[in-house]
Amino acid sequence: MMKILCIGALSMASFYYSQNFPVSAIPENLKKNADAVIRKDLTTIQINKIDDIRYQYYTVTTVLNKDGDSDAQIYIPYEKGNSISDIKVNIYDESGKKIKSFSKSDFGDFANNNQGTFYSDNRVMAMSYTPTQYPYTVEFSYQIGDENTVFLPDFIPFRSTNISLEEAQMKIINKSGIELKTKTYPSAYNYAAVTESDNAGEKIYSYKNVPAIDDVFLLPQPIKILPKVSFALTKFNLEGKQGTLNDWKDFGSWYYKNILEPVFVSTPAIKAEVAALKLQGTTEEKVKKIYQYMQSKTRYIFVALGIGGWQPMLPDEVQKKGYGDCKGLTTYMKTMLDEAGIPSYYCKINSGSSPVSFDKDFPKMGGNHIILMVPTEKDNIWLENTSQQIAFNHLGYSTTDRNVLMVKKEGIEVVETPSYTAEQSKEKQLLKIQLNEDNSISGEGSFAYTGIQYDNNLVLATMSPKERNEAIKNLLDVLHFEKIEMKNFLNDKDNAVAKFDLDFKANNYSKNAGSSIIFRAVPIYSNNVYKTDENRELPFELRQSFQDEYEINFALPKNYKIEELPENVTLNSEFGTYKLSFVKNGEELKVSRIIRINKGLYPKEKYNDYVNFRKKTINIDNSKILISKI
Numbered sequence: 001m002m003k004i005l006c007i008g009a010l011s012m013a014s015f016y017y018s019q020n021f022p023v024s025a026i027p028e029n030l031k032k033n034a035d036a037v038i039r040k041d042l043t044t045i046q047i048n049k050i051d052d053i054r055y056q057y058y059t060v061t062t063v064l065n066k067d068g069d070s071d072a073q074i075y076i077p078y079e080k081g082n083s084i085s086d087i088k089v090n091i092y093d094e095s096g097k098k099i100k101s102f103s104k105s106d107f108g109d110f111a112n113n114n115q116g117t118f119y120s121d122n123r124v125m126a127m128s129y130t131p132t133q134y135p136y137t138v139e140f141s142y143q144i145g146d147e148n149t150v151f152l153p154d155f156i157p158f159r160s161t162n163i164s165l166e167e168a169q170m171k172i173i174n175k176s177g178i179e180l181k182t183k184t185y186p187s188a189y190n191y192a193a194v195t196e197s198d199n200a201g202e203k204i205y206s207y208k209n210v211p212a213i214d215d216v217f218l219l220p221q222p223i224k225i226l227p228k229v230s231f232a233l234t235k236f237n238l239e240g241k242q243g244t245l246n247d248w249k250d251f252g253s254w255y256y257k258n259i260l261e262p263v264f265v266s267t268p269a270i271k272a273e274v275a276a277l278k279l280q281g282t283t284e285e286k287v288k289k290i291y292q293y294m295q296s297k298t299r300y301i302f303v304a305l306g307i308g309g310w311q312p313m314l315p316d317e318v319q320k321k322g323y324g325d326c327k328g329l330t331t332y333m334k335t336m337l338d339e340a341g342i343p344s345y346y347c348k349i350n351s352g353s354s355p356v357s358f359d360k361d362f363p364k365m366g367g368n369h370i371i372l373m374v375p376t377e378k379d380n381i382w383l384e385n386t387s388q389q390i391a392f393n394h395l396g397y398s399t400t401d402r403n404v405l406m407v408k409k410e411g412i413e414v415v416e417t418p419s420y421t422a423e424q425s426k427e428k429q430l431l432k433i434q435l436n437e438d439n440s441i442s443g444e445g446s447f448a449y450t451g452i453q454y455d456n457n458l459v460l461a462t463m464s465p466k467e468r469n470e471a472i473k474n475l476l477d478v479l480h481f482e483k484i485e486m487k488n489f490l491n492d493k494d495n496a497v498a499k500f501d502l503d504f505k506a507n508n509y510s511k512n513a514g515s516s517i518i519f520r521a522v523p524i525y526s527n528n529v530y531k532t533d534e535n536r537e538l539p540f541e542l543r544q545s546f547q548d549e550y551e552i553n554f555a556l557p558k559n560y561k562i563e564e565l566p567e568n569v570t571l572n573s574e575f576g577t578y579k580l581s582f583v584k585n586g587e588e589l590k591v592s593r594i595i596r597i598n599k600g601l602y603p604k605e606k607y608n609d610y611v612n613f614r615k616k617t618i619n620i621d622n623s624k625i626l627i628s629k630i
Helices: 014-018 066-072 248-263 268-276 283-297 315-321 326-339 451-462 465-475 604-621
Strands: 036-049 052-063 074-079 083-092 098-103 108-111 118-120 122-127 136-146 163-174 180-185 195-199 202-210 228-233 235-238 241-244 302-304 345-349 369-375 380-383 403-408 411-416 426-435 441-450 480-492 497-507 511-513 516-520 540-542 546-555 560-564 569-573 576-585 588-597 600-602 624-629
Touching (some): 074 136, 228 235, 241 248, 268 315, 268 326, 283 380, 315 326, 326 345, 326 369, 369 403, 426 451, 441 451, 451 497, 540 604, 576 604, 600 604
Parallel strands (some): 036 163, 118 302, 426 546
Antiparallel strands (some): 036 052, 052 136, 163 202, 195 202, 345 403, 403 411, 480 497, 511 516, 516 624, 546 588, 560 624, 569 576, 576 588
């Protein structure tokens, strides 16, 4: 993943140091659902020239309990060339009395390597404070200067759940003479509103009294709930490279020429690699062969070097070293395709579990990941280049159903990534189960997963057989396993299917009722707890569509017959469908179960309808079957 320059909405205002911050002064509505309360969050951004910007940050955060500690961490991310000054930290107790003070000398200076092993120019100044009591308040301020003016931060009240805001302000002083574009995105749910003013050339944006968003079930990302203001200069600097940002086409041509073209360079070694593959067949067959070759010889390591961490490694380096980040691996893959005469396009994307797209009408530097798109006569091929395990032409749940910035020589095009239907994101489960008189079951099963459900099971590809057994035992913990063995695991990288077989024995599956036995219809089912909420305040999001298809074949114990069967059931709702049916065949019983869930962002008023639908499906899964001795 690429480095993201995220600077929080903070600001320094020295006169606030004459204040104290008693917890008793926090309005009660801001304490509700909050682990921490942002008392003050003030930012001043002064743009002096195309390559000279200064940020002043001042924040006061009251931590109400241990879970809020992470919301008051004291650190300053920076890059080589940034100038940092006026660092001050004060700690206050519950009454607002100052109990500790710190300065720059109390900070350590570290490589900013929170994403694992990688090479980076990113660093962080940080200090740790271990609280002795709760609540406590952290007052923190500093200034930082930068020559890069392309990364203007968005102004949003907060970015996570269970934190509230008393007051935030962003002031932008533009002395550069360069046009500053702004765009306000109101809250779709009227959760909060930004106020705007313009005072003698100073743009001021403010939020006040924004309550915490409780981390409730199926909550959309806070960024989908809260308002936001975005900013972009029409002329900017990035590591000495100056450009214009009037529209996506304008920005894209600069990006291609200055960031990508210098590294889109092949070598004799790469030419020889591609020639050795002896490519034949359709474009898709050629791309697949190159892609799977690339996967076999590379691994992912985060790299944030070169033009603010946004320029890829040279393909030659990736080819020789066998590693790279999303930028480097994508560039290496693209270069090999170029050698094969196959056009492809470098695409920036916002990767995450809940889709976030770029604004087609407001261009600005952004994105946190790179993928590759290959147009063909049949359809577009999408390549995720950071995984050694993922299937060809398969994007995972973190990159589907959103748009990308496709960078071409003539500019950026905003293009949609694929979206998987429920039919494409399927679990197929076939179980053969022997019911035993001692209430145990023994059986075998075959499982296959596609689409989003393929992604969920891809982690199995990197596990040992022992680890797989433990993983599946935990996953299917509704059964009381005496033994379980996963066999024949296959990651079908040609077709994006994960498959495996199971042998198992589980105890206490059935119950005795005199000379009869009662057991549930569906052995493996969801044991999620769904609770209605009459006071739901926000919408709910079903992030992915999926479909589960189970066929369960029960073999009865000797000298038993089926006495009672539930009725066949079909449920239909806007959230999905559910079907359960039974077919008797002598001493055997076939149970068929299909559940389909439709993704979507649904209004809060429908939350209880969804919960009731899922409760019904779980209750029907637990339908009981009665067999009796002959």
